[in-house]
Amino acid sequence: MSAVAGAFRRAAAERRAALVGYLPAGFPSVPGAIEAAIAMAGAGADIVEVGLPYSDPLMDGPVIQEATTRALAGGTRVADVLRTVEAVAGAGVPTLVMTYWNPVEHYGVAAFARDLAAAGGSGLITPDLTPEEAGPWLEAAASRRLDPVFLVAPSSSAERIKLITSACGGFVYAASLMGTTGARETVGSQAAGLVRRVRECTSLPVAVGLGVRDRLQAAEVAGFADGVIVGSAFVSRLLGAPDGPSGVAAVRDLAASLAAGVREPARA
Secondary structure, eight states: OOHHHHHHHHHHHTTSOEEEEEEETTSSOHHHHHHHHHHHHHTTOSEEEEEOOOSSOSSOOHHHHHHHHHHHHTTOOHHHHHHHHHHHHHTTSOEEEEOOHHHHHHHOHHHHHHHHHHTTOOEEEOTTOOGGGOHHHHHHHHHHTOEEEOEEOTTOOHHHHHHHHHHOOSOEEEESSSSOOOOOSSOOTTHHHHHHHHHTTOSSOEEEESSOOSHHHHHHHHTTOSEEEEOHHHHHHHHTOSSHHHHHHHHHHHHHHHHHHTTSSOOO
16 A cells, blocks of 8 residues: 555544645745645645646646746755655655656656655656556556556546546545636535546545635535645745744644644544
8 A cells, every 4th residue: 555545544544534735845945845844744734745846837826836936946956856755755744746747757757756756755646647648657656656646627527537547546636626726715616526426436535626725625625525635725824924934834823724624524
């Protein structure tokens, strides 16, 4: 069993959803991002996603774009992402990299899998990689025992969901709505239906992302999904902080609140 699968299994045994938190490497600095991610895990995140800053982020909303732009301006590179993964995984939490495909292809698929595994990473989330084009990555991931995580969307057909979930490892990332990342007033109304459709195709856990910003929304999503993914809300705390320690404290407080939220609904 992979570390990611183990985290979901432990959460299920506690009759709750897993909390998955995202932060980009290199923001507000490489050490600052590491400190914030470890604080997030210590306050209740079961799994951490480390974002690889990229110059053409098709799926990212303005909050994450601002943070990754600053990370790139500060000189953050793939080596810094791997350094962040190593530090966060070393703190005892399963750690995935969230990245667009171009940086991995440029780095070298087999080399990226090798170095991610060596850093203690658990897998890769690739929002713009389709299963039809993922052969080299699936081969490299399998050779290094890494989880390949793909996304399904409300627009995905039953046939598409079957194809995507057949390539997934660890869990399936269900986008709650069409569009870019960002905290919203309400969770996408199609999210629960999407989770049901995905469960008809796979026994893997299904985690919902895009839009969750607070404890109440986390509780809502935890009522029908196996995992709750939160990114922009965490990044907003760092962007709005007057200094590094305040940002870490804000991330820690939000993680604790969200961790309480995923424990609130009664689960069958």
